[in-house]
Amino acid sequence: MSGYVQLAGGERWHFRDLKCLLAAATPLRSGDVLAGVAACSDTERVAAQMALADLPLKAFLNEAVIPYESDEVSRLILDNHDASAFALVSHMTVGDFRNWLLSDECTEENLKTISTGLMPEMAAAVSKIMRLQDLVLVSQKIRVKTAFRNTMGLKGRMSTRLQPNSPTDSVSAIAASVLDGLMYGNGDAMIGINPATDSLSAIGQLLEMLDSVVGSYSIPTQTCVLTHITSTIELINRGKPVDLVFQSIAGTEAANSSFGVSLSLLEEGREAAMGLKRGTVGNNVMYFETGQGSALSAGAHHGLDQQTCEARAYAVARHYDPFLVNTVVGFIGPEYLYNGKQIIRAGLEDHFCGKLLGVPMGCDICYTNHAEADQDDMDTLLTLLGASGVNFIMGIPGADDIMLNYQSTSFHDALYARKVLGLRPAPEFERWLNDMGIMQIKRGALTVSQSLPAPFSRAVLAATAEAGQ
Amino acid sequence: MNRDHRFLSGGVTSDPWDNLKRLTAARVALGRAGTSLPTSAHLEFQLAHAGARDAVHSTLDADRLADQIRAKGLSCFVGNSAAAGRAEYLQRPDLGRTLDEATIKSLSDWHQEEGAPKFDLSIVIADGLSARAVRDHSLPMLANLITLAEKESWSLSPVVIIRQGRVAIGDEIGSQLAARMVVLMIGERPGLSSPDSLGVYFTFEPKSGLRDDSRNCISNIRPEGLSHALASHKLAGLLRGANERRLSGVQLKDDSELVTVDSDIADIGNFLALADIREHYASES
CATH class of the missing domain: 2.30.170.30 (ethanolamine ammonia-lyase heavy chain domain like)
Incomplete structure (x- = not known):
């Protein structure tokens, strides 16, 4: 049989x-x-x-879960499988693999070596037989380092994407959230806006706005306005200051197609941004967002479970040497992840699978108001991901995104995790915070300034005068 | 700046950029206890979340709403989607999009008894993700719609109220009642500051299985968002346009003048990059 x-x-x-x-x-x-x-x-x-x-792990090489002929993600996975990297674990079963990952023999160096030999389905499979503590323990062995204007993924570091969204794309509202976040030591992963509009000219203005902020204060960070990759390519052609190219991606060709993207389009976007050479310490230019359930939501899951689909999205991501990959874990809603328990497990699975495959994983630790979840669940996932060595999390004023109507992690939350787990911002950004007199970390103690640095103070005064106080 | 005023009370440090609060509805300048949320900001968030949760789990008093609609001289049906309760509704969007068998039977029995009439417009009201939004905003929106239908001489089917309903269920009802157009009012997913937001969806020639791109949507109907009057004005424009062009969805554009949400928050531009600040900073560093 x-x-x-x-x-x-x-x-x-x-x-x-x-x-x-x-x-x-x-x-x-x-x-x-x-x-x-x-x-x-x-x-x-x-x-x-x-x-x-x-x-046996080898079984995954012999039975494609979505046929090679009908799916370009399957072809990407199998064509790029590195048999020599796989050799170290090729004799193992999935159960052996779990034991080995947990063992002291399995070092950071081993994990780096095997990552290109692992298929996403192997990572997904082993994660399914791991408890949360297993996912944390193995994840924290793995460092995935990337760079643009600063360095992500170093040991003992945890960065944040400052997300200053405004429902009307009000530039001064965005600037207020940016200043708020910077003063709380947030924004080293990027300052990234989800625009309310898809108008190219409006997005171009937001790109210029963020670029001028980063330029005015010489902030060692990168910016992004999250719009469809075809729009970003067009904005690059128009000479707009694009640091990172954003795109939502998924683990099947049909789901990517529902997002209006293909593997070749992703390559086109990457090449366009690489050509700008805007990075100073590195040139990882892609920023991907993913999330369990996206393939099913597009009717493009081929009968595959949502976590295996998600792991396949990381195989797509790693092909483009991304700066950051973000699993937006609780955004999709309770029909995919019903409650805090499911969201927490999914966040840790995603982070583990991504890291095992060599992807610079971060997580938007989040939930919507119709999910059975609350701030306590987010605190739990934040603490566990901090312990796992997550590359970055989100920083949103008061955890309340007033444009996307969901709750994520706040600037305060990031400082909680940094204090409790002894995590620091990216080194370049930490120096900037220190030079600006915003935040200091001395002998492990994190202190935040009680006053605005002079240039910010002038900006706030100017804003107050402008607003007619 | 005076150092003392930053201490509001024991242990809480306020942020010396309080003035920026007037530029945004985002939760900026919350202050801090250590580096954590001060008690007041924490509890304000909890209250907002509780309001949104209560809205999601609020129950629509469909019988009362039906009585109020009948008092306007309209006939009214109350029915259910195939989702048995809130937990199933939240996890099975497919069930929320279809009618339960009893509702299908009562609608089709009525339609046959009446001699299979055709209607210009069916109005459906569903609880969606906020029964509170439906309770607060569906009746005034309905009144405006009735006025419009009278002005345009459109025949109206009975109003149908659906418990545990999702957007697409309007199309099935419109098709059951042989309506040329269907308008569905539904409670939207609550945000922290919007537990009572109503959405209105509209389909020309509704039938089961249509996709999102066949419908038009007017969102964020609530006092702090789009007013009943503005929303009704936009809806009237869409309905007239659809009636003329015999279509709805992405091909039907909203031709009403750009209606934006009234905002008392001014956009003063990028105050962080004003030229004098840049120069100042450049000379310092």
């Missing part, structure tokens, strides 16, 4: 193919139930996990 058979709980369980086995082995989440691919009982789920643990 084809497929996979497992005896568990006095019953004999059958899983039709690798895709079904992966889906049934996935810890419970609403999106897999919605897709009709979840295990029907807790016992079936553990039976699938047992069968998965016995599966």
Whole structure:
């Protein structure tokens, strides 16, 4: 009989193919139930996990979960598989692989070596049989370093994307949030706006605005206005100051197509930004956002569980040497991740799978008001991701994004994690904060200034005068 | 700047850029206790979240709303989607998009008994993600719609109120009642500062299975967003345009003059990069 058979709980369980086995082995989440691919009982789920643990890693090379012929992401994964990098773990089962990852023999160097030999489905598979502490323990062994105007991913560092969104793209509202964030030591991963408009001229103005702020105060950071990659390419052609090229991506060709992108378009965007040579300490120019459930939401999941689809998105991402990849974990809503428990696990899985595959992972630790989640859940995920060595998180005034109507992490939250876990900003940015007199870290103690540095103070006075006080 | 005023009370440091609060509705200059949120800012956030959560889990008093609609001289049906309760509704959007069997039967029985009439317009009201928005804003919007229908001599089907409904359910109802156009009013996903936001969706020649690009949407209808009057004005423009051009969705543009949300927050531009500041900073460094 084809497929996979497992005896568990006095019953004999059958899983039709690798895709079904992966889906049934996935810890419970609403999106897999919605897709009709979840295990029907807790016992079936553990039976699938047992069968998965016995599966040789090599099996993934022989059975594509989405056929090679019909999906360019499958082709990317298999064509770029590095057999020599895989050699170190090629004899292992998924269960052996988990044991090895957790062992002291498995070093940061080993993990770096094998990353190009790992398929995203292997990473997803092993994560399904790992507990949260396993995901944290292995993740924190891995450093994925990238650079543009500063350096991300160094040991003991955690950066933030300052997200100063405004529902009307008001430039002064954006500037107010930027100043607020900088004064709380946020913004080293980037200052990145989700614009309310898709008008090219308005987006061009926002790019110029952010560029002038970074230029005026010589801030060692990078900027991004998140719009479709075709718009960004057009803005580059118009001579606008583009640091990072943003795009939402997913793990199947059909889902990417629903986003209006293909692998060749992503390459085109990357080349356009590389040509600008705007990075000073490195030239990683891509910024990708992902999230479990996006393929299902586009009806493009091919019967695959949402976490395996998500891991495949990281295989797409790593092909373009991104500066940062952001899993926007709780944004998609309760039909994919129902509650705090599901969001927390998904955030840690995503971070682990991304890091294992060599992707500079960050996380938008977030939720919407119709999910069964709250600030306590975000604190839990933030603390666990901080302990995992996440490259960056979000920084939003008061955790409340007034443009996208969801809750993420605040500037204050980042300082909490930095204090409790001894994490520092990117080194270039930390020097700038220190030189500006905004924030100091001495002998592990973080202190924030009580007064504005002179140039900011003048800006606030000017704004006050301008606003007619 | 005077150092003392930064201490509001024991342990709380205020931010010396309080003035920027007038430039944005974002939660800036919250101050800090150590580097954490001060108690007042923390509890204000919790209150806003509680309001949004309560809106999501609020129950629509459909019978009361139906009585209020009948009092306007309209007939009214109350029905349910296929989602059994809030938890199922939140996890199974597919069920919220379809009617339950009892509702399908009562609508089709009524339609047959009446001799299968055709209507110009069906109005559907669904709780969506905020029953509170429906409670607060659906009746005034309905009154404006009735006035419009009278002016245009459009025939109106009975109003249908749906519990646990999603946007696409309007199309199924419009199709059941043989309506040429359907308008669906629905509670939108609450934001922290918008627990009561109503959305209005409109489809020409509704039928089950249409996609989002076949519909037009007017969003953010609430006192602090788009007023009932402005929203009704936009909707009237869309309905007249659709009626003339016999289509809805992406091909139908909103021709009403650009209506933006009234805002008492001025945009004074990028005060962080005013030339004199740049020069000042350049000379210092």
